[in-house]
Amino acid sequence: MQFKDQIDFVRQHIKKNKMRVFMTVLAATMGTAFLIVLASVGFGLHETIRDSILSNRKVTELEVYSSEMNQEKVDELKKRDHVKAVVYRQFVSAEQQVKLDDLTSYSRMTVTDFVEEGKANFALAEGRLPKTAEEVVVGSHFGQYLMSEEEMEGGAEVKGYEGDLIGKHISYQLLDIEGNSIGKELQLTIVGVGKKPAKDWDQDQNIYGDALIIPALEEIYFAEAEQDKDEQPLFYGNVSVHADQLENVKALSKGLKEDGYSVYSIADELEQLDVFFLALKAGLVFVGTIAILIASIGIFNTMTMAVTERTREIGVMKAIGADPKLIQRLFLMESAWIGVIGTVLAIVISYGVSVVSNSILPIIVSAALGEEDLGGMDVTFSIIPWQLVLIASTISIGVAMISGWRPARKATKIDVIQALRQEL
Template structure:
């Protein structure tokens, strides 16, 4: 029998039992859609968390810790590793640095950076240049906001109190120094850990301002010094660290593994990403397993429908066999019918799932914000539900396989119908 004729034969029968077939297709659709939507939550949360990590500029960086500054020999070895672009030595200065500009004061974290190496990296400045002299500095994007006078402090206190009464929070973004920072001279005082007091003030020139941080919530008011600062202030206590810049994300792990083999204390966020992948793989398998139960329940419907179809068509099967239809053809015709039900259910399920996923991502941020009486979550990039093609393929495959398996037994039963018994049946 030509495939076209087999298909026509099957469709003709499905049309005849429209209501029953429609209900079975709906059951298959609900089962499959449940599986897809449930698993999509896992994919959604994973993407949200991965984006959080990937958005961080530090994703292609490897942090190297040690108590002392990296030796030249070590530096040469690391720089010689394939895919390592830059080895940046830096050191965090112990204690806060006090800044004074006109009548304003502020406190910042500070670090010393190997400016020669920094120069080789893509610019992280929003304006200006990197320091060349010991008395030149680069400041964070929010440095100016951190410089407050008494009026600002009073205004912040007032606004904070008001916000507290309203149940919100004031981030002090409206206050601070509003003028141009570039080429401004500021007076800085380092904190002396030994005397527990601030050292004598020294004047520095701001030659650059760092770019805005990628996280909205991050307030960057740090100060970056050139490594020549230590010549001027040898008594400063610093905590050295080295950042290794790798050319691309996929080369981070091989470089990391190599450094670990050489007993370097290294860490990268990519490791976190890999751990996250493993966790979500197990999580998603769990969700798919739960979703599959829904499909199995739907399969009972398909089994019933196909069993009914075989029972109703016993005489017809008898006639077909009598005039020469092979048992394999009879089995194929019934399997095609159950497959078709599964296929229709799956296709509808994919459409419904995408609609539910889209609606969930559009509506849920507002619902969650409302429920938590929190700030508006819609500005955050939170994915509640994500349906990648791989999920559609997995869920579709499970749904179709279950539909075929459900139809297998009734189809086999159809082939076992005896012609003589079948032909004896009344219309």
């Protein structure tokens, strides 16, 4: 029997039992769709949390801590293999005041090496990075925190500075703990504005100056504040090391830890997160598989009935010399057909449910929580990657084939004489 004839044989039987086959396909479809939709929730939440973690962080960045961090150690870090940049940001510990025209704010100064910042892709909304000690970059919210005297006293609504900041000159002043000025004012020029942070609640009103300004600040502070430079340093800082490639982050982190540094990497956090969600997704696939196994009972019953109803037909085929393997293949093809059709329909339905869920569920959850936008978080409730489709299809079609295997084997063992005696 040619393959075309085998397909016609299977199709004719399906036409004779449309309702029974339809209900069996429906059960297989529901089971497979349940598996895909359930597991897609795990993929959706995984992607949402990963995006949230990475939204304002660099995956190749390592935060390095040491109780005695200094420029010498920073220079040593730059010489390590697979290091793209070492950013040593130092923060002014004293109180500070900034003036622009008749507006004032208490924005804080961060000094850094902008050559290294450039290598690490310091994000600017406009302008450029500083090149001299008198040039600075301001945070994206710097202008909003500039206030007049009346606004600072609470007598008027804070409007901030709404004009273009690039090229503006600001006066920078150190203050003592009582709010009095220390030494002379420094005249600085704004040459760049930082990019707005990804998170809406993250406010950046800082001033970023080049490390070249450190001697001038220390001279002012320690000459006027009567502080000992070693006992009460003006700066405290942190170091972030940027690997050249993601593949080298783990090895670089391991080497730093072996040398006594405390290291935190977003890659380590993502690795732990991936392990957790891998277990979660495996569990959801397992639960979904149970639904397919329940549907397989219907396939088994359908194929058993098919063998029983076609006993005489099988007897005739065996009497004319049909190979038992051919008979077995015909019934396996029928069960596989049920599995394939059920899987295709389930995939289409699952994608539809996924789209609807991602459109409606955020609205429902927002209403339940009393928030308009889930606190600014972009939540994806369902994602169906091709890997999930492949896993679900393999399980669904595999279970369908296994369910039809036993009835197919039974068909090959039918006695020819008894089958021919059976009435149609």
